[in-house]
Amino acid sequence: MKTIVLGICGSIAAIRAFDLVRVLRKKGFSVQVLMSKGAEGIITKDAMEWASGNSVITQITGKVEHVKFFGKKGKADLMIIAPATANTISKIAMAIDDTPITTFATIAIGSKKPVLIAPAMHEPMYEHPIVQKNLELLEKEKRIKIIEPLVEEEKAKLAPVEKIVLEVEKALGKKKLEGKKILLGNGATYSQIDPMRIITNLSSGKMGKALEHELLLNGATVSLVEGTEHEKFYSEIMKELPKADYFVLPAAINDFEAKEQKNKIPSSKKINLELVPAKKLLSEVREKFPELKIIAFKAETNKSKKELGKIGKEFLKKNKLQMVVVNDVSKNPTGSDKSEMLIVSREKTVFVKGTKEKIAGKIVSLI
DSSP states (O other): OOEEEEEEOSSGGGGGHHHHHHHHHHTTOEEEEEEOHHHHTTSOHHHHHHHHSSOOBOSOOTTOHHHHHHSTTOSOOEEEEEEEOHHHHHHHHTTOOOSHHHHHHHHHHHTTOOEEEEEOEEHHHHTOHHHHHHHHHHHTSTTEEEOOOEEETTEEEOOOHHHHHHHHHHHHSOOTTTTOEEEEEESBOBEEEETTEEEOOOOOSHHHHHHHHHHHHTTOEEEEEEOOBHHHHHHHHHHHGGGOSEEEEOOBOOSEEEOOOSSOOOTTSOOOOOEEEOOOHHHHHHHHOTTOEEEEEEEESSOOHHHHHHHHHHHHHHHTOSEEEEEETTTSOTTOSEEEEEEEESSOEEEEEEEHHHHHHHHHHTO
């Protein structure tokens, strides 16, 4: 079990630390909480002790707690400071150790452990040029990550809990795809019928989002192109592909498009809508990038596992793919959180059933 030290500073955003600790524990991490005096005035030690399952540290004692966790043989794997105030950020940047949080941070940085800093303060404090210089100074250190706040309503608000947790998982997770650049095409494309109407499909984009999360956890650099107008989607993909090591395409791309009308078609009359085949993105990508590793998806209806496997192998061979993921949308409706799919590669075919997060994990493990 990985151990995380969470330093909570005296920002009103400290009230969100409780949820952060609970989510981290659900993810399987052990959490040791540090609290500044300012934080103790906002949330209670008892609440954080209950949330973390550990006694809360509020001062350094003769037990040299900072060395116990972040010394050369320390048991902690990562430190988070969330929320981090302007005061604490600037002290850490200058290696000033006059609080438990700053002392823990200095020894963690010196021991080359990952340190995540999530600022939260009023916007003018965040925009102070010295605070910005200190943030830049800290981020120059390879193992320090600044988790950008959400700046709105004249406040630099603490990043969402899920974003902080993702950064923790990225810092401590598997790194099999570190250094790899992956282009991910996700969601539904559409084509215009007239200025008010479109042809599209029911893709929710949930599978792509789960894949993005899993790819990031495995150290990949992910460029995401979301579903949009068909030609625009095609152009954005082609623009990004030269930089990519892998192309992952769970997007549902329109197979047909209509001849667009410049004016809105009157609803008072019957029309015959003529559809023509749309550009086949996958075949054109393969033609222009013959060495690119491609993981594609294929939707079918009312097919047995055996039939899906055969379709997958034929599709894999035809498009020279590294992998194709085949599913039956008549059994697993689009937009659902769970599904069952066949992952077909040149070496084997794997059946996987469960949440889209579970399926994404399996797909990435086979890349």
